Amino acid sequence: MTDLEFDVLRAFLKTQSGLSLARDKRYLAESRLRPVCESFSLESLSRLCREIKSGTQKKLEKAVVEAMTTNETFFFRDKSPFEILENTLLPRFLKDRAETRRLRIWCAAASTGQEPYSIAMILKEAAARFSGWKIEIAATDISLDVIEKAKTGIYNQFEVQRGLPPRLLTKYFQQHGDHWQISAEIRQMVDFGYLNLIEDFSRMGQFDIVYCRNVLIYFDLDTKRDVLSRVSRAMATGGALLMGASETVLGVSDLFSSDSSHRGLYTKAGDAAIGAPTKLLAGSM
Incomplete structure (x- = not known):
């Protein structure tokens, strides 16, 4: 994923979910999105970013947002x-x-x-x-x-x-x-x-x-x-x-x-x- 492709991803996440992904979180994005690539038969993260930019695959867009959302929780958290x-x-x-x-x-x-x-x-x-x-x-x-x-x-x-x-x-x-x-x-x-x-x-x-x-x-x-x-x-x-x-x-x-x-x-x-x-x-x- 190039710098420009990462910027496409960051802009997409901000627009779709409000998530503000820092530039130093590229490793996090790559680790979470590789399984999405496999699921949608995309050969690379670069391809995923191109598909997101095209705006034609709504299921893929949903999967990307899901993958990047943090769901850490537990019962009576913080009491x-x-x-x-x-x-x-x-x-x-x-x-x-x-x-x-x-x-x-x-x-x-x-x-x-x-x-x-x-x-x-x-x-x-x-x-x-x-x-x-x-x-x-x-x-x-x-x-x-x-x-x-x-x-x-x-x-x-x-x-x-x-x-x-x-x-x-x-x-x-x-x-x-x-x-x-x-x-x-x-x-x-x-x-x-x-x-x-x-x-x-x-x-x-x-x-x-x-x-x-x-x-x-x-x-x-x-x-x-x-x-x-x-x-x-x-x-x-x-x-x-x-x-x-x-x-x-x-x-x-x-x-x-x-x-x-x-x-x-x-x-x-x-x-x-x-x-x-x-x-x-x-x-x-």
Whole structure:
């Protein structure tokens, strides 16, 4: 792959997915795209770049985006965002949404499903307090392949050992040979669907809680600002945004305020602060 061909690939990925691929990541692109070449019977990465530039092979374009998308995730990843949900956000919304008895949560980069299923298990554990409520968990991703895997709720031994408490594994999973499947009652709590964050998502409506974690780090500054602007409009008044441990809105967007009590938690600028944990819910983790 020549420098010019790599630039074609970088421009394609930026336009199609928002991914900002640094010039020193050519080795990563080459390692991930060689299997794509084999799958489409392309003799070289140079040929792949020419096909992308021609814009005539949509299946190939999709495969390239899929190959370059990072899908690292695991159950209760980083713990803190789920402790915040359990001990701070749910007690708050139990009070603030008492009249409507409705709660909408969005996982904006759901990957293979461990994040939304972690949320669903927390909510299942708190079901008695939310009796009669309408709770929606929307989980989206740019990769159709990982969405299909997520829908099955099937994970191997390594995947269920990463972050998942043994008590919840026993309670909500059934073993099938070398794999485990999360129960139908948990799977039914999550609505999975395709979404490219650089495209319009206003049709999804507004959410009380948005998990947009470990995805903006792959975007350039302008794309981050654009996505965060539209995420802000997708948040209901009093809503909460949770981002990854290495992410921040500081210096990126003035549409959010950070919460001094919780790292990675943000509210819309002008909304009241979330406040300290109240620990009203029974522990699930």
